[in-house]
Amino acid sequence: MKTCLAAVLLFVMALPATAAAQEQAPNRRAFTIVAADYQFTPNRIEVSQDDLVRITLQSEARPHSFALDAYRIIKRAAGGQSITFEFRADQAGRFEFYCNLTSDPRCAEMRGVLIVNPR
Numbered sequence: 001m002k003t004c005l006a007a008v009l010l011f012v013m014a015l016p017a018t019a020a021a022q023e024q025a026p027n028r029r030a031f032t033i034v035a036a037d038y039q040f041t042p043n044r045i046e047v048s049q050d051d052l053v054r055i056t057l058q059s060e061a062r063p064h065s066f067a068l069d070a071y072r073i074i075k076r077a078a079g080g081q082s083i084t085f086e087f088r089a090d091q092a093g094r095f096e097f098y099c100n101l102t103s104d105p106r107c108a109e110m111r112g113v114l115i116v117n118p119r
């Protein structure tokens with residue numbers, strides 16, 4: 001009986017530590033964004049603040065890029081290629097991403113939004 005009580009106490013005492021450890025572990029989120037016909041699909045991605053975000057940009061026939069000024073990210077994928085990169089979404093808010101290539105004027109139409117919900 002005494003052993004049993006000790007075990008229960010140990011369990012109860014261990015609970016808060018476990019919860020804290022889970023809050024600190026980064027959430028990993030992965031998205032594949034297809035850049036085709038001068039559009040990003042999906043063109044809206046939503047994460048929580050401090051998530052570790054992995055994006056694979058997949059360009060179809062032509063080269064495109066993923067530019068996200070607030071996070072100082074510019075990644076380019078050649079036509080028919082993909083590129084994968086990661087960042088921590090440490091700033092909450094609504095941020096526009098776009099294709100910054102100027103060789104093709106229609107790239108200026110390519111827009112999307114990253115929503116980072118505050119913790």
Ligand SMILES: [Cu+2]
Nearest residue numbers: 064065099107
């Ligand atoms: Cu483009």
